[in-house]
Amino acid sequence: MSERADRRGADWGAAPEPGGIFTKMKERDGAGRMAFVLDGEALSVECAPDRALTAILRETLERTATKLGCGIGRCGACTVLLDGAAVNACLLMAWQVEGRAVTTVEGLAADPGWAPLFDALAEANAFQCGYCAPGIALALAGLFAADPEAGEDAILRALEGHLCRCTGYASILAGALLARDRLRARA
Numbered sequence: 562m563s564e565r566a567d568r569r570g571a572d573w574g575a576a577p578e579p580g581g582i583f584t585k586m587k588e589r590d591g592a593g594r595m596a597f598v599l600d601g602e603a604l605s606v607e608c609a610p611d612r613a614l615t616a617i618l619r620e621t622l623e624r625t626a627t628k629l630g631c632g633i634g635r636c637g638a639c640t641v642l643l644d645g646a647a648v649n650a651c652l653l654m655a656w657q658v659e660g661r662a663v664t665t666v667e668g669l670a671a672d673p674g675w676a677p678l679f680d681a682l683a684e685a686n687a688f689q690c691g692y693c694a695p696g697i698a699l700a701l702a703g704l705f706a707a708d709p710e711a712g713e714d715a716i717l718r719a720l721e722g723h724l725c726r727c728t729g730y731a732s733i734l735a736g737a738l739l740a741r742d743r744l745r746a747r748a
């Protein structure tokens with residue numbers, strides 16, 4: 562397992578506890594309602610215990626910019642922010658985000674404060690097909706929110722585990738550095 566996958570694993574949140582939502586769902590024959598905050602909006606959804614967060618986001622809540630690539634935590638296409646930290650949504654069961662805040666790229670794009678990030682990545686021609694773009698944008702947003710001064714090494718570490726099969730990483734890094742500078746200038 563890569564260092565990135567290990568580090569992300571540490572962000573998954575608490576393991577299920579006896580009597581927690583997972584147990585309650587099972588007691589209710591497989592499904593229950595789960596409440597969480599999605600892109601700033603409190604909501605609850607019907608959720609079976611075996612549904613991944615990617616499935617709930619894409620199929621139930623129509624947040625289809627959250628991509629499903631490898632499904633095993635290797636490509637980063639499914640990245641969302643969980644309480645501000647980048648995680649692989651394909652490796653999370655949906656019930657694990659009960660009571661927590663999830664940000665998708667749709668939510669990020671709706672926030673004008675992050676416009677410099679998207680503009681900089683576009684200006685640097687960071688993406689071609691764009692399949693990796695939502696995950697990379699969210700990883701960078703999580704990084705810059707936590708560390709507005711993040712240097713090249715920190716950016717590269719944040720992008721570990723994000724596979725881009727089109728562009729190559731030089732333009733993605735250039736876009737990230739440009740975004741950092743513009744976000745910092747606006748702060």
Ligand code: FES
Binds near residue numbers: 632640649650652
């Ligand atoms: S789809 Fe989640 S890491 Fe690839």
Ligand code: FES
Binds near residue numbers: 694
């Ligand atoms: S732009 Fe196509 S995978 Fe990154």
